[in-house]
Amino acid sequence: MALKGLDIFKLTPRTNCKECGNPTCMAFAMKVAQGTVQIEQCPHMSPEALAALAGAAAPPMKTVGFGAGDAAFTLGGETVLFRHDKTFVSKNPFAVSICADCADDVLAEAAKIDYERISERMIVDAVNVVYTGDKDGFLGAVKKAAGFGRAIILEVADADAAKAALELVVGAKPILNGANPANYKEFSEIALGAGVPLGVTGASLDEIADTVKALEDLGAKDIVIDVGSASVKEAFANAVQIRRAAIKDGNRSLGYPTIVNVGKLAGGDARKETALAALFTLKYGSIVVMSGMSYAQALPLYGLRQNIYTDPQKPMTVEQGVYAINGATADSPSALTVDFALTYFIVSGEIERSGVPINLLIPDAGGYSVLTAWAAGKLSASSIARFVKEHDIESKIASRDLMMPGKVAVLKGELEESLPGWNIIVAPNEAVSLVKFLKERYA
Secondary structure: OOOOHHHHHHHOOHHHHHHHOHHHHHHHHHHHHHOOOOHHHOOOOOHHHHHHHHHHHOOOOOOEEEOOHHHOEEEOOOOOOOOOOOOOOOOOOEEEEEOOOOHHHHHHHHOOOEEEEOOEEEEOOEEEEEOOOOHHHHHHHHHHHHHHOOEEEEEOOOHHHHHHHHHHHHHHOOEEEEEOOOOHHHHHHHHHHHOOOEEEOOOOHHHHHHHHHHHHHOOOOOEEEEOOOOOHHHHHHHHHHHHHHHHOOOOHHHOOOEEEEHHHHHOOOHHHHHHHHHHHHHOOOOEEEEOOOOHHHHHHHHHHHHHHOOOOOOOOEOOOEEEEEOOOOOOOOEEEOOOEHHHHHHHHHHHHHHOOOEEEEEOOOOOOOHHHHHHOOOOOHHHHHHHHHHOOHHHHOOOOEEEEOHHHHHHHHHHHHHOOOOEEEEOOOOHHHHHHHHHHHHO
């Protein structure tokens, strides 16, 4: 649990407090508790006090890193159970499973998933390589995963195969997911020697907790808990209990990120697998592993993840500028909407459906919806005219047709005065009516 200002003040050495005065120390402690300053900035803190505070102030969910370079990820670090309480910290990577027999097909399909949404590149994040008893085949699949250029998870409980695989990819800092009550001592030694996180599983949550405690005693610090695949009910219960125990109950013994293999839980049903991936994106899979991923599966899952792992009090926005839709040119008419991402995608989607070439203008509207931006003064005739001038729209677009949102038709007169020579057109109130409107006017 996070320290309160008084807790930090109590841990501050009393002799040092005399140097800067109790009121100052208390004010500084409160700023530390609020997260506005770092405790290390206090010049009077002893190393012992700093060490005590660092451990006490750490997030209840331990932060674990895996992967390297552009394929590096941070897991855990969460401090709340619900997104509306505070922003979630570490988005869950989506991984696909491969084995010796299916590696080529799965990786070929995964390579097709590569698109950008609101300035975020969305690709398959990691590859989970499964050991099925064939050591040579497993190592071959590991090499293919390494060549794919994504983060790697090694799902293997055989020590010899694990050592051989780590020699191939140790520089990529994979997760070695194979520790259990029977082999944890040997796997702890392997993971510590290679400097990689260790995945732990067991028949029950109590068994997992006992194994985690034993690993901690052996010096393991970077641990990831595999919630199991016996049933959806058990996996979901484990994921929720692990998060609640760490955050609500302050039980740091289970305060580690989790791996959820929804491919195993779905039993080959692609629709069920997608639904489960969505479920564990919400609650509480730190890594979601799928049997494979198609483009159709990726679109809703990555959109959901982006919505969940953003600040709920800071709306997602698109970059202001001119977006040419349906092959629009300088002679194509223009339309205008706000920079709120949801509004942009709805409006641009309907324009795409119409097939009419349109230059969509996106000014800075503070990330608000149309009516909210207008009410807040973020969308006005003067702000639109300023956007047109600053982006030199008149030299880039020859057409002088400009469609404005119907819900702010009240701005039409002012906009005509602010943009002389432009033909201001009031578009429909709802985006769903744009297809018919555009086709009737420009088709």
